[in-house]
Amino acid sequence: MESCNCIEPQWPPDDLLMKYQYISDFFIALAYFSIPLELIYFVKKSAVFPYRWVLVQFGAFIVLCGATHLINLWTFTVHSRTVASVMTTAKVLTAAVSCITALMLVHIIPDLLSVKTRELFLKNKAAELDREMGLIRTQEETGRHVRMLTHEIRSTLDRHTILKTTLVELGRTLALEECALWMPTRTGLELQLSYTLRQQNPVGYTVPIHHPVINQVFSSNRAVKISPNCPVARLRPARKYMPGEVVAVRVPLLHLSNFHINDWPELSTKRYALMVLMLPSDSARQWHVHELELVEVVADQVAVALSHAAILEESMRARDLLMEQNVALDLARREAETAIRARNDFLAVMNHEMRTPMHAIIALSSLLQETELTPEQRLMVETILKSSNLLATLINDVLDLSRLEDGSLQLDLGTFNLYAVFREVLNLIKPIASVKKLHVSLNLAPDLPEYAVGDEKRLMQTILNIVGNAVKFSKEGSISIRAFVAKLDTLRDSKAPEFLPVLSDNHFYLRVQVKDSGSGINPLDIPKLFTKFAQNQSTGTRNSGGSGLGLAICKRFVNLMEGHIWIESEGLGKGCTAILIVKLGIPERVNESKLPYMPKMPANHGQTAFPGLKVLVMDENGVSRMVTKGLLLHLGCNVTMVGSSDECLRLVSHEHKVVFMDICVPGIDSYGITIRIHEKFTKRHERPLLVALTGNTDKVTKENCMRAGMDGLILKPVSLDKMRSVLTDLLEHRVFFEAI
Amino acid sequence: MDVVNQLQRQFIDYSASLHREGFLDDQFTQLQKLQDDNSPDFVVEVASLFFEDCEKLINNMARALEQQQGVDFKQVDASVHQLKGSSSSIGAMRVKDVCIAFRSFCEAQNREGCLRCLQQVTHEYSLLKNKLQTLFRLQQQILAAGGSIPVVE
Numbered sequence: 013m014e015s016c017n018c019i020e021p022q023w024p025p026d027d028l029l030m031k032y033q034y035i036s037d038f039f040i041a042l043a044y045f046s047i048p049l050e051l052i053y054f055v056k057k058s059a060v061f062p063y064r065w066v067l068v069q070f071g072a073f074i075v076l077c078g079a080t081h082l083i084n085l086w087t088f089t090v091h092s093r094t095v096a097s098v099m100t101t102a103k104v105l106t107a108a109v110s111c112i113t114a115l116m117l118v119h120i121i122p123d124l125l126s127v128k129t130r131e132l133f134l135k136n137k138a139a140e141l142d143r144e145m146g147l148i149r150t151q152e153e154t155g156r157h158v159r160m161l162t163h164e165i166r167s168t169l170d171r172h173t174i175l176k177t178t179l180v181e182l183g184r185t186l187a188l189e190e191c192a193l194w195m196p197t198r199t200g201l202e203l204q205l206s207y208t209l210r211q212q213n214p215v216g217y218t219v220p221i222h223h224p225v226i227n228q229v230f231s232s233n234r235a236v237k238i239s240p241n242c243p244v245a246r247l248r249p250a251r252k253y254m255p256g257e258v259v260a261v262r263v264p265l266l267h268l269s270n271f272h273i274n275d276w277p278e279l280s281t282k283r284y285a286l287m288v289l290m291l292p293s294d295s296a297r298q299w300h301v302h303e304l305e306l307v308e309v310v311a312d313q314v315a316v317a318l319s320h321a322a323i324l325e326e327s328m329r330a331r332d333l334l335m336e337q338n339v340a341l342d343l344a345r346r347e348a349e350t351a352i353r354a355r356n357d358f359l360a361v362m363n364h365e366m367r368t369p370m371h372a373i374i375a376l377s378s379l380l381q382e383t384e385l386t387p388e389q390r391l392m393v394e395t396i397l398k399s400s401n402l403l404a405t406l407i408n409d410v411l412d413l414s415r416l417e418d419g420s421l422q423l424d425l426g427t428f429n430l431y432a433v434f435r436e437v438l439n440l441i442k443p444i445a446s447v448k449k450l451h452v453s454l455n456l457a458p459d460l461p462e463y464a465v466g467d468e469k470r471l472m473q474t475i476l477n478i479v480g481n482a483v484k485f486s487k488e489g490s491i492s493i494r495a496f497v498a499k500l501d502t503l504r505d506s507k508a509p510e511f512l513p514v515l516s517d518n519h520f521y522l523r524v525q526v527k528d529s530g531s532g533i534n535p536l537d538i539p540k541l542f543t544k545f546a547q548n549q550s551t552g553t554r555n556s557g558g559s560g561l562g563l564a565i566c567k568r569f570v571n572l573m574e575g576h577i578w579i580e581s582e583g584l585g586k587g588c589t590a591i592l593i594v595k596l597g598i599p600e601r602v603n604e605s606k607l608p609y610m611p612k613m614p615a616n617h618g619q620t621a622f623p624g625l626k627v628l629v630m631d632e633n634g635v636s637r638m639v640t641k642g643l644l645l646h647l648g649c650n651v652t653m654v655g656s657s658d659e660c661l662r663l664v665s666h667e668h669k670v671v672f673m674d675i676c677v678p679g680i681d682s683y684g685i686t687i688r689i690h691e692k693f694t695k696r697h698e699r700p701l702l703v704a705l706t707g708n709t710d711k712v713t714k715e716n717c718m719r720a721g722m723d724g725l726i727l728k729p730v731s732l733d734k735m736r737s738v739l740t741d742l743l744e745h746r747v748f749f750e751a752i
Numbered sequence: 753m754d755v756v757n758q759l760q761r762q763f764i765d766y767s768a769s770l771h772r773e774g775f776l777d778d779q780f781t782q783l784q785k786l787q788d789d790n791s792p793d794f795v796v797e798v799a800s801l802f803f804e805d806c807e808k809l810i811n812n813m814a815r816a817l818e819q820q821q822g823v824d825f826k827q828v829d830a831s832v833h834q835l836k837g838s839s840s841s842i843g844a845m846r847v848k849d850v851c852i853a854f855r856s857f858c859e860a861q862n863r864e865g866c867l868r869c870l871q872q873v874t875h876e877y878s879l880l881k882n883k884l885q886t887l888f889r890l891q892q893q894i895l896a897a898g899g900s901i902p903v904v905e
Contacts, residue, residue: 632834634804635798635802635805635839636838639779642783642786642794646786646790729782729840729841731782732782732785
């Protein structure tokens with residue numbers, strides 16, 4: 013057959029090829045139709061698919077391709093024009109769609125690819141987060157362990173417990189095989205094994221501190237991995253298998269002195285202990301970073317806990333010491349109080365007990381002096397008198413001083429004549445000075461007031477003491493006494509910082525300067541002068557007989573008078589000057605009436621001192637009656653004599669001003685008469701004064717008189733002057749009891 | 753005037769000797785001071801009274817002490833007391849001193865001692881009496897000669 017362009021019959025002779033083409037086309041069409049169906053099915057199923065348009069395009073493209081292949085089935089045989097046109101349309105459409113699809117895919121495929129990369133990225137991220145999560149968990153775990161450890165460590169203040177607990181807890185937390193603490197020895201040159209976890213009571217291994225490994229650990233505050241062969245790590249006997257990793261960390265031992273407020277402890281001068289931790293030998297575990305951090309934190313906590321424990325120990329010790337001291341002080345105070353009380357009691361007793369015999373000795377010695385004595389006897393008596401006077405002075409000084417120290421002494425203030433004080437001192441000192449051929453001069457400033465208010469007796473005592481010292485310590489030369497009113501500038505130059513003079517209108521400061529040309533005083537000894545009992549040995553004054561109290565008492569008197577006293581001397585042999593400043597008051601008006609009562613000798617010396625004074629004298633003894641009468645007559649009194657109590661009672665009247673009764677005569681009940689007279693004269697101004705005359709010098713008589721109601725007591729023998737003054741006093745004060 | 757002076761000097765010396773020897777003490781001087789124009793014979797009067805008193809008391813004491821059975825020491829004591837008072841009032845020192853001793857013997861009820869004292873008292877009293885009488889005679893002589901009694905301090 014020849015080929016022609018006409019459409020070939022339906023079943024060509026190449027039947028097999030045709031058949032296979034026919035079948036393939038059929039299946040292609042089928043596939044092409046089913047793929048979009050599947051696509052649609054799965055797209056419907058999936059929730060999110062952003063490229064629907066693409067799918068539609070793709071579906072259209074496939075459908076059209078299928079359609080093309082399907083229509084191709086009809087073109088194997090003769091087909092009509094319609095089929096041909098349909099075929100053409102289908103192909104054209106297919107071509108269009110496929111071109112469009114191809115173009116679209118250019119845009120879409122990169123997008124699709126990027127989805128994949130994003131997925132990969134997210135997966136990586138998730139893995140990373142997982143890792144980090146694991147880390148955080150481990151850290152948190154570590155933190156929990158640390159807190160727990162710290163809690164355990166800080167729950168006690170006992171050093172030993174702290175350390176032991178640390179090791180135990182660390183061992184538990186980190187599952188250690190061995191944990192040890194090496195402490196520095198006293199000398200600081202070695203580390204001694206102090207605590208271990210597994211071994212009880214480690215026997216003192218020591219390791220010298222200047223090992224390179226140890227230095228390395230000490231120089232950093234991190235936990236450092238060290239070799240298991242290092243001496244500090246060799247805690248167990250050598251094993252055959254691999255020992256676990258060892259880590260060492262320093263534990264600072266803080267001292268009290270390290271805690272400065274503004275200056276946190278420097279690392280240079282510190283003592284460290286070494287903590288060594290060993291992992292189990294055959295576990296192949298490694299030290300993780302978080303475990304190292306845990307160890308470091310624990311080491312710091314331990315350091316702090318230890319220092320707290322040390323501080324506590326210290327403060328407990330200090331407190332115990334303080335309590336002991338308190339007890340001792342209390343005891344001492346009580347002893348001192350007892351001693352003071354004992355001394356006061358003693359003084360109170362001795363005051364009276366010592367003075368009474370002294371008084372007796374002095375009085376009787378002076379009486380003895382008045383009697384007839386041979387020269388040797390007179391000498392002896394004078395010596396006795398002088399010695400007892402000295403002794404009396406000493407007793408008085410001691411008692412005065414103790415009263416001064418107690419602060420119980422008070423000044424007897426009164427108005428007195430200042431000039432008279434100085435004259436008196438001069439008079440008293442002149443005899444001694446003239447014996448020693450010393451010339452004494454007194455210079456009173458013209459502006460010195462004549463009268464002043466102060467304690468006259470003590471001022472005189474003080475001035476006398478100073479002048480006496482001047483005389484005592486001068487062998488030759490002169491003594492000059494100057495007194496003047498101190499001005500403010502001269503007041504300030506005194507060497508006492510605590511002496512603050514205050515000038516006021518009604519006071520003035522008296523300044524007395526006593527200069528002598530005697531043996532002088534070493535300036536170094538001057539402060540000791542005013543301390544009691546401190547004698548100056550060097551100047552050979554041992555014979556001077558001073559008790560060492562005089563200046564001390566003077567100083568106290570001067571202090572009471574709000575003044576100051578000091579001594580200046582240029583040295584031995586150059587004499588010295590004693591300067592005294594005291595505060596005295598200015599009397600408001602120098603009123604005659606305010607002056608102390610000077611007992612004036614009565615102008616009428618004799619007869620009419622008591623003109624016409626009616627007195628009654630009762631005395632059984634004729635002679636003494638007569639004598640008393642004579643006395644009273646001489647004084648101008650009108651005397652009535654009676655010899656018995658009845659007569660007395662009979663004759664006594666309100667005209668009699670005084671009744672003198674001799675009461676030591678037995679047979680006359682003087683007390684009875686007194687009472688009867690009291691009864692007789694109820695009004696006091698009418699009753700005569702009742703005075704007892706007695707030779708009895710004992711207190712009992714005096715007390716009896718007072719109790720009976722007598723107004724007075726006189727001791728016989730009565731001299732004329734005595735009677736005169738007694739009557740004066742009696743009539744003025746209406747009472748007179750002679751001191752017995 | 754020489755006579756007066758001489759007498760006065762004698763008087764002074766005698767007075768002084770009496771004082772020195774302890775017959776008289778200061779009290780007597782006081783008595784002499786009391787003598788004035790109002791009572792010119794004061795001292796003599798007092799002395800006379802004293803002598804009377806003394807004799808009476810001494811007799812009392814002698815009688816009391818002579819009692820063989822039961823000496824009344826109380827009475828003797830009372831007398832001695834009186835004598836002591838008188839002698840001290842006039843200034844008879846030695847008599848007074850003996851009286852003091854006498855009293856202690858009385859308290860001790862020592863008869864021998866008392867007798868001894870009594871003897872002593874009597875002796876002293878006589879002495880004193882003589883001395884005073886001499887003194888008073890001198891005084892009178894001075895006054896008669898127209899002088900005045902010098903005051904002995």
